Amino acid sequence: MRGTVLYAPGDVRFEERDDPKIIDATDAVIRTVATCVCGSDLWDYQGINLVEQPTPFGHEYVGIVEEVGDGVQNVRPGQFVIGSFFSSDNTCPHCKNGYQSNCLHREFVGAGGCQAEKIRVPLADGTLVATPVVPDEKYIPSLLACSDVMGTGWYAAVAAEVRPGDTIAVVGDGAVGLCAVIAAKELGASRIIAMSRHASRQKLAREFGATAVVAERGEDGVTRVKEMTGGIGADRVLECVGDERSMQQALRSTRPGGNVGFVGVPHDVTLDGTELFYSHVGLRGGPAPVRRFLPDLIDRVLSGRINPGKVFDLTLPLSEVAAGYSAMHEHRAIKTLLKP
């Protein structure tokens, strides 16, 4: 089969690789129906994360089960499935507490590279969720979004404890930030302020439920959010970037007693204990436990209630994956969907 390998910053290749195989009895092998490029892939593509050797890439996927190990009971060949970037047994104490992305037996599914024609998924029973039937083509982008960005945006809202009537600010207008707007709306927020300075993303944010857009960043962004909330700050702020500036912006935009949910993978972020203390802001983050939300998110997609697949504004054949990376790197695309 063929798959994507990152050789060095900017050097993405689509090449012949060994077919993935069942290694453990709890594995499944799936044939991808769609995969995509994640904003976090760009950290490596841009050389911010060090790539030390040719590395298979990608961690988002939907597909058809081809083969399962002897120990797999919940999914079977022929089913259309969606899974998270971390495998999870869904039975350990962390999974039972709803933190499947911290499963005691988790593996990073992306380690094998999901921007490929086939993928090995460990702990298939606990990781994969099958749709009732093989879904219509029109649902594929939104179901694919659930495997990471929609699940992550949803977790940002849940970690921030969004509740009906809240005023929300979303820091970050990438695919996760845009999906966080959807999540805030679905969870009943009354006002959703999207922080964005790109026209196409502002438009999509409004379409997803943002009631206002703020182009300012950093302290200027904080000032604007305060002005819009009677000097108080937003009830909950969803941080979807992952650098120190965005984290500070999120914390300082939140009212005392409010919450920040942070899902941008932190890069060189430190927090000052004294500032956090006097802010009275609650804080929770982490890699999203997507598996917790998948059944609900799939329902919302298949019922037409949410359409997070709109974050894909570029679709390419999987063989043109390199063009998908460069389009996102050059901000010509929000997110690239790849079709084998």
Place this chain on the structure above:
Amino acid sequence: MRGTVLYAPGDVRFEERDDPKIIDATDAVIRTVATCVCGSDLWDYQGINLVEQPTPFGHEYVGIVEEVGDGVQNVRPGQFVIGSFFSSDNTCPHCKNGYQSNCLHREFVGAGGCQAEKIRVPLADGTLVATPVVPDEKYIPSLLACSDVMGTGWYAAVAAEVRPGDTIAVVGDGAVGLCAVIAAKELGASRIIAMSRHASRQKLAREFGATAVVAERGEDGVTRVKEMTGGIGADRVLECVGDERSMQQALRSTRPGGNVGFVGVPHDVTLDGTELFYSHVGLRGGPAPVRRFLPDLIDRVLSGRINPGKVFDLTLPLSEVAAGYSAMHEHRAIKTLLKP
């Protein structure tokens, strides 16, 4: 009247000072019935916080209202009252959200020095809570505890979102940590692990509801808590110290998806964003909004349900306040109650 003034590290004097007066129409002046020395006073007494000039000290008090300004409606002379260390109007948006210690009009009541015979309390209507009748002498220590340490311990538990059936660890065995044990028990925790290496505090922790005591600190303390929780960590951890080591101990003792409530005033604490991210731990701290909890805590005290006054293991005449500081500094007392 006479009051306490800190001149320099270790130099506490009880001396003649001007009587406090009504300055604003919303003020009250109260005659103290009891006051006390706080663990946070020791930061200054020990020279860790810089004392630049002779400074009136103390911020915990119960007393009888002597005089009120023209704008005060809810309290009247002769009433026995309890208030927090921050004044609050109890009507601003932060107060309405339950964060009275972040009131838009707050003042630090301790600025005038509460280890004194009389105190000016700003925003009396929003700050003070009167008991139904002047309480019996036996309730005074516990009511005094509500003005800070019991309110702060309670907030640690509320900020950590303690719920029935939880396993809790409490880091810090000072008066606040011990009161946090009471709070965890009252909020329904099933297991309460008190981190303490002092026999008298261990004993009081057990009396307050601790089901286990761990003497180890730092990483050893984390290891013990993990061992006691099947390798998983406590559901909620209440941090009642305020240094970097105790904060790390709290965060690392908490299970993924659990919470840390931190109420120890931070001294040189920084948090690593990446560690916090991957921990999945929720975090909220701050100066306790004691006013939010006062009516409920007063009820619990007067009904005999809780007895946080036991944290006072030394009672002195107010004129011997210096001996009260040194006893706490030398760990001969957990907390000193002072009687004018």
